[in-house]
Amino acid sequence: MPITTTQQQWWKESVVYQIWPRSFADGDGDGIGDLAGIASRLDHLATLGVDVLWLSPIYPSPQDDAGYDISDYRDIDPTFGSMEEFDALLAAVHERGMKLVMDLVVNHTSDEHPWFVESRASKDNPKRDWYWWRSAREGMSAGDPGAEPNNWGSIFSGPAWELDETTGEYYLHLFSRKQPDLNWENPEVRQAVYSMMRWWLDRGIDGFRMDVINFISKDASLPDGHAHDGGLYGDGMPFFVDGPRMHEFLQEMHREVFAGREGLISVGEMPGVTVEEAKLYTDPARREVDMVFQFEHVQVDHGPSFWDIRPLRLRDLKAILGRWQAGLAEVGWNSLYWNNHDQPRVVSRFGDDGAHRVHAAKMLGTLLHLHRGTPYVYQGEELGMTNAPFDSIEDFRDIQSLNHYAEAVGMGADPETVLAALRIRSRDNARTPMQWDDTENAGFTTGTPWIAVNPNHKGINAQAAFADDDSVFHHYRRLIELRHTEPAVAHGDFHMLLADHDQVYAFTRRYGSTGLLVLANFFGDPATIEVPDAGRWQDAELLLGNYPVDATEKLRDLTLRPFEARIYRLR
Incomplete structure (x- = not known):
């Protein structure tokens, strides 16, 4: 392995x-x-x-x-x-x-891990070198503005260094200050x-x-990173x-x-x-x-x-x-x-x-x-x-989102503009509870969820999907079954088609004598294409699609419906 x-x-x-x-x-x-x-x-x-x-x-x-x-x-x-x-x-x-x-x-570990608790206890602790500890910049005192050992910024906003008052040195944390980086040099x-x-x-x-x-x-050597225009910190x-x-x-x-x-x-x-x-x-x-x-x-x-x-x-x-x-x-x-x-x-x-x-x-x-x-x-x-549908900053739980909001608003950004970006990009979008059924908390809990359930669980849930043979769930089940039964899916080569097309994503897979053709309209407007080598694929079997398809339909001037996808197989 x-x-x-x-x-x-x-x-x-x-x-x-x-x-x-x-x-x-x-x-x-x-x-x-x-x-x-x-x-x-x-x-x-x-x-x-x-x-x-x-x-x-x-x-x-x-x-x-x-x-x-x-x-x-x-x-x-x-x-x-x-x-x-x-x-x-x-x-x-x-x-x-x-x-x-x-x-x-x-x-990294938590700053509450016993390794770090020991490491921060004193400069001569046996685990001191298990983490990245450094003194203030030369000529500066610990705690002075800009005295951090280098200018790296944390991925979770702010500096990547935290001053520890016990020893007067800084430790490196590429993420939260409660996530000190382990020193793999040791x-x-x-x-x-x-x-x-x-x-x-x-x-x-x-x-x-x-x-x-x-x-x-x-x-x-932990060198300074390049500081982009207007940035507070350097890119480490x-x-x-x-x-x-x-x-x-x-x-x-x-x-x-x-x-x-x-x-x-x-x-x-x-x-x-x-x-x-x-x-x-x-x-x-x-x-x-x-x-x-x-x-x-x-x-x-x-x-x-x-x-x-x-x-x-x-x-x-x-x-x-x-x-x-x-x-x-x-x-x-x-x-x-x-x-x-x-x-x-x-x-x-x-x-x-x-x-x-x-x-x-x-x-x-x-x-x-x-x-x-x-x-x-x-x-x-x-x-x-x-x-x-997050309404306010109080609806969010993710440290990355909360830190960004605090930093951006603190620097004068319009709170509603910051929230608009959070609603689109925040990691909390992926972390709302799994939607099992249409009951109050989507079947996730009988208690109060740690983060609000998406209200659309009334229509989007596993119970409803399982009962509907045309659901997203059953489409994914068929995709997974196809990987298990058609070797070309796992082992075939890959060849991109229509690389410059602005609306359609198409490619072929080939394994031995089997060829697969995949066509997908990535957008909500219909798209008409001429399938490359259409005559060769005309007799191919339609393995899977997300719309009903007329088997006699020609591929030479094919119109794909909004967000339509098809998989053809030719043996």
Whole structure:
């Protein structure tokens, strides 16, 4: 693991389902999702047909960043249940023929983790060097404005350094000030992490999704970053993304943790990673990770900042995804996703969450699942769940959103303008409770939900979707079944068609004597196209679509209806 033979790379034929435990299902009525709730809904996932469940963090945590600030790597947060409940859940997942993957967050810990509590106790503590501690800038005193060791900004707003009054030094936190960065230069840190990973694998889990794993190697000189015009802080990313020892650390991790174990999966979340680096990370011969999460395609509608929202240009999206398909065609592997806990709902973002919601959700799912790579379904995506109608800042819970609002308004921005961006982009859009039925709290909880349920659950819910054979749920079920039964979906090559078309996304997949043609109208107006090599495809079988199709329809001058998607197969 990674393994060199296609037969052993089972994850190429698999579909992963991400669960955000806090919002999936509440088993004890306290308004927060938990392990008992997840266990009660496993049959939903088995019916959908997914192969792997990925759990976002369930470890003990102060919940400053929704569990990505871990205070104990070897236990379960009481909010979610107990270790006994986890073991029972793991057994139930395996009984249904599925695998379970844990989130691994080792770029940083919580500031309440015992390692950091020791580290900050004194400058000569044995764990002092487990984190990044530095004195004030030369010639300045700790606490002076601008005295931080360098000018890096935190991804969650503000500086990336926090002054600790006990020792008068600063510690690095690329995220929240309660998420101090581990110092991977220290071999004791690495061995402690590997020991923890082996402990979980010995317990029976099937792998890890590794949070911002390509941040763990920093340029140890910690130079200043470039300060963009008008920016308060410098951009440190060139000095901690894909850093100087990154490949060395992952290869060491493989030797120490994964070598000699079979049937596992390792996924590296890697913001800022390039195609060239990803090819190295996922080359089976290098033994680093099986696949990476890249972010380029979900930044296609960003301006200079995360909160600067631009209209989607389909040509740009095709260029990005096409480049990743081509770059990892011979060596390496793609993760395919539209949604996760950090992204707004794709049907609201790139589709239509109004009259065409069902067609748009099906189109987006069809496109994603027919690319080459392993698809990820985020909870509620299979229902076509949408962004939430947040009214005021009091409706938000996400630290990134709250910090941005406070900073932007504090600098004089119009609060309504800031809120408008939050409603579109906030991570809370992905974190509203799973919509199981049309009851008051969508079947998520008998208590008061920790964040409001989207009111559209009256019409958009699992119970209704399951009963409707034409629902988004059953379309996703058919897409997953197609991956399991048609080898060209998992193993075929990829060839982009109509790369310069502004409305239609089209490509082919080929494996042996089987060819697949995928056509999708990405927008709400009809689109007429001439299908490349139309005569060859005229006798192809329509495998799946999201509208009724006349079998005698010619492909030469084909009109695709709003958000229409089709998959043809030619043997």
